[in-house]
Amino acid sequence: MSPAARVAGLGTTIFTEMSALAVRTGAINLGQGFPDTDGPASVIEAAVAALRSGENQYAPLPGVPALREAVSEHQRDWYGLEPEDVLITFGATEGIAAALLGLCDPGDEVVVLEPYYDSYAACISFAGAVRRPVTLRPPGFEVTVDALEGAVTSRARVLLLNSPHNPTGRVLGRAELEMIAAACVEHDLICVTDEVYEHLVYDGEHIPIATLPGMAARTLTISSVGKSFSFTGWKIGWCSGPADLVAATRMVKQYLTFAGGTPLQHAAAAALRLPRSDIVALADDLRAKRDQLCSGLRAAGLQPLVPGGTYFVNADVGVDAVDFCRGLPERCGVVAIPTGVFYDDKEAASSLVRFAFCKRPEVIAEAAERLASLRT
Numbered sequence: 001m002s003p004a005a006r007v008a009g010l011g012t013t014i015f016t017e018m019s020a021l022a023v024r025t026g027a028i029n030l031g032q033g034f035p036d037t038d039g040p041a042s043v044i045e046a047a048v049a050a051l052r053s054g055e056n057q058y059a060p061l062p063g064v065p066a067l068r069e070a071v072s073e074h075q076r077d078w079y080g081l082e083p084e085d086v087l088i089t090f091g092a093t094e095g096i097a098a099a100l101l102g103l104c105d106p107g108d109e110v111v112v113l114e115p116y117y118d119s120y121a122a123c124i125s126f127a128g129a130v131r132r133p134v135t136l137r138p139p140g141f142e143v144t145v146d147a148l149e150g151a152v153t154s155r156a157r158v159l160l161l162n163s164p165h166n167p168t169g170r171v172l173g174r175a176e177l178e179m180i181a182a183a184c185v186e187h188d189l190i191c192v193t194d195e196v197y198e199h200l201v202y203d204g205e206h207i208p209i210a211t212l213p214g215m216a217a218r219t220l221t222i223s224s225v226g227k228s229f230s231f232t233g234w235k236i237g238w239c240s241g242p243a244d245l246v247a248a249t250r251m252v253k254q255y256l257t258f259a260g261g262t263p264l265q266h267a268a269a270a271a272l273r274l275p276r277s278d279i280v281a282l283a284d285d286l287r288a289k290r291d292q293l294c295s296g297l298r299a300a301g302l303q304p305l306v307p308g309g310t311y312f313v314n315a316d317v318g319v320d321a322v323d324f325c326r327g328l329p330e331r332c333g334v335v336a337i338p339t340g341v342f343y344d345d346k347e348a349a350s351s352l353v354r355f356a357f358c359k360r361p362e363v364i365a366e367a368a369e370r371l372a373s374l375r376t
């Protein structure tokens with residue numbers, strides 16, 4: 001029997017294919033973005049304490065009060081935002097899905113930066129909406145007025161933003177964000193912004209688009225404990241913003257998963273309340289890893305496009321990136337992802353490859369040594 005039309009084109013993700021290849025060949029997996037070390041020990045202890053103190057049943061639908069309060073405090077202390085409401089989700093991924101399903105009718109258009117995190121296209125499709133990509137091109141991956149204006153039509157309903165941006169590693173600057181905000185205001189768009197890498201910024205600063213004039217009332221901000229705090233397996237995320245946008249998202253979330261991860265929600269509250277210096281230290285650690293992998297890529301004769309944030313670096317391999325990545329595990333024992341899979345426009349980055357640097361220094365060193373064999 002064939003699947004429903006809205007899922008027929010989705011297939012197996014490149015991550016599944018490449019991670020299986022990594023296991024089969026024993027290669028170092030720099031494909032999928034997850035750290036190979038735990039996040040802060042005090043946050044793990046908070047999870048253990050919650051598990052041991054009876055926090056093991058359904059959470060309330062909006063999330064446990066301690067975490068909802070911690071999200072509000074975090075938005076206020078870091079960015080001066082005062083969200084009207086907060087909803088805890090099963091990772092940012094569920095927040096994105098529930099927001100798109102709750103805010104888009106069939107035929108509505110969603111303007112989205114491409115390359116994009118792969119769940120965006122799937123969720124836009126589940127909502128019966130249509131994606132309108134704004135193409136970011138190497139080497140700079142800037143948002144241009146022409147690309148933005150070309151993507152926004154009268155049917156646009158949501159602009160789905162992501163900064164710091166996966167897979168390019170770009171941290172959007174103020175001028176670009178102002179241009180995007182102006183388009184949202186002019187066309188009366190809802191902005192759904194995915195800020196899961198908000199604390200992984202090495203150059204420049206993360207500016208939440210909700211802080212720009214006119215944007216707080218039309219922006220749903222999504223983040224999670226996965227990337228910024230190195231707990232990707234916990235899948236605790238949150239949405240914050242105006243009451244109507246959070247309510248639309250909550251309506252859907254209610255019937256997707258209702259509520260879960262109660263003890264981990266308590267621990268995520270502890271993560272958000274870590275001293276500022278601890279959160280900055282997580283980024284400092286990753287900056288050193290970024291620099292280590294970029295040096296290794298240069299030594300291997302590849303040209304890294306040094307990212308300002310996230311834990312991904314792209315490099316131009318000078319040949320077809322899909323072929324290059326399929327052969328890389330056998331050739332030198334490393335797995336990476338062809339950046340083109342994140343684009344609708346397959347020609348936009350056909351020789352770019354994405355490497356994750358959220359690995360222990362000795363693993364990056366070993367990967368760099370293996371990649372150096374590409375020169376011979």
Ligand SMILES: Cc1ncc(COP(=O)(O)O)c(C=O)c1O
Pocket residue numbers: 033090091092093094117162165166194196223224225226227232235236237
């Ligand atoms: C841009 C972006 N958003 C969301 C996620 C997933 O977030 P979570 O694990 O909190 O669902 C990822 C994971 O790779 C991502 O890159």
